[in-house]
Amino acid sequence: MLNELEQTKAELQRVHMEELKRMERMATLGELATAVAHEIKNPLAGISGAIQVLREDMSEGDPRREIITDVLQEVERLDKTIKDLLMFARPKEPEMxxxxxxxxxxxxxxxxxxxxxxxxxxxxxxxxxxxxxxxxxxxxxxxxxxxxxxxxxxxxxxxxxxxxxxxxxxxxxxxxxxxxxxxxxxxxxxxxxxxxxxxxxxxxxxxxxxxxxxxxxxxxxxxxxxxxxxxxxxxxxx
Incomplete structure (x- = not known):
């Protein structure tokens, strides 16, 4: 009986330590995600603005317009990635x-x-x-x-x-x-x-x-x- 209790206690301690380590890793990832997102966010906004200006200067029939549109879509995808990272690092309380x-x-x-x-x-x-x-x-x-x-x-x-x-x-x-x-x-x-x-x-x-x-x-x-x-x-x- 004592052996079983000791084994159960040891297992609970092991699970608790693993959960603490997991939480520490997640906290570190959160800090890293925030730092990376902030480093990229502002330059990316500038790139997006510049690309949109270039596209507006092109005529509808300009073959380069399609390439610019594709690039802009990739920039928007990166922007979503940054938003996901920030949401992961700093989840907001819902405003009901x-x-x-x-x-x-x-x-x-x-x-x-x-x-x-x-x-x-x-x-x-x-x-x-x-x-x-x-x-x-x-x-x-x-x-x-x-x-x-x-x-x-x-x-x-x-x-x-x-x-x-x-x-x-x-x-x-x-x-x-x-x-x-x-x-x-x-x-x-x-x-x-x-x-x-x-x-x-x-x-x-x-x-x-x-x-x-x-x-x-x-x-x-x-x-x-x-x-x-x-x-x-x-x-x-x-």
């Missing part, structure tokens, strides 16, 4: 306010409409008119992350479905795609920081999304079938 969920989702969809059309992805919605007490900017960030992930899973076309439902206690937002799906071995790691199944990206989008939803006293779940598609479900209290 009454928010029309239908309007918020529709605004978020409008941000990816052009990309969806280019990829021949059809967006379908079934959204209820519901008001929630949330931080609209943070929830929009979560939705945008999920929509972008779905579009990246369907480079050659497909269907993206956004639905909402609710009961007496919770609202559910589902983002479902007909993309290539996620391998079963990747599912447990999806919400870990810096974990990505793609060659590009920080691997912070889903980690940040999970933290945001949990700060709203909700949760986020994923189901996926390789070759058929993926479904993310966000639960938020009503």
């Amino acid at each position: 306010m009454k928010t029309n969920l239908k309007e918020l989702i529709e605004r978020t969809i409008s941000l990816v409409n052009i990309k969806a059309r280019k990829q021949e992805v059809e967006i379908k919605t079934q959204i209820k008119d519901l008001t929630l007490n949330v931080d609209p900017q943070q929830i929009q960030q979560v939705l945008l992350n999920l929509l972008i992930n779905s579009l990246q899973a369907m480079p050659s076309g497909g269907v993206l479905i956004i639905t909402t439902s609710h009961d007496d206690s919770n609202c559910y937002i589902t983002v479902e795609d007909t993309g290539h799906g996620i391998a079963p071995e990747d599912i447990p790691n999806l919400f870990r920081p810096f974990y990505t199944t793609r060659g590009r990206g920080t691997g912070l989008g889903l980690f940040i999304s999970k933290n945001i939803i949990e700060a709203h006293n909700g949760d986020i779940d994923v189901e996926s079938t390789p070759g058929k598609g993926t479904r993310f479900t966000v639960r938020l209290p009503v």
Whole structure:
């Protein structure tokens, strides 16, 4: 009996020490992320402004305009990476306010409409008119992350479905795609920081999304079938 208690105590101490080490590593990563992001942020803003001026000076038929547009898109991607790093290093407390969920989702969809059309992805919605007490900017960030992930899973076309439902206690937002799906071995790691199944990206989008939803006293779940598609479900209290 004493041996079992000692073994249990030793195991608890080991787990506690591992958690402390993990937290120290995360704190160090947070400090590093903040330093790197601040070093890049201002020069990148200057580069973006200069490129936009160059593009405006070019005629619509100028073949260089397409190259400049591609460069600008890469700059915007880097800017998003910096924002992700800062959000990882300094997560903000949600600023709750009454928010029309239908309007918020529709605004978020409008941000990816052009990309969806280019990829021949059809967006379908079934959204209820519901008001929630949330931080609209943070929830929009979560939705945008999920929509972008779905579009990246369907480079050659497909269907993206956004639905909402609710009961007496919770609202559910589902983002479902007909993309290539996620391998079963990747599912447990999806919400870990810096974990990505793609060659590009920080691997912070889903980690940040999970933290945001949990700060709203909700949760986020994923189901996926390789070759058929993926479904993310966000639960938020009503």
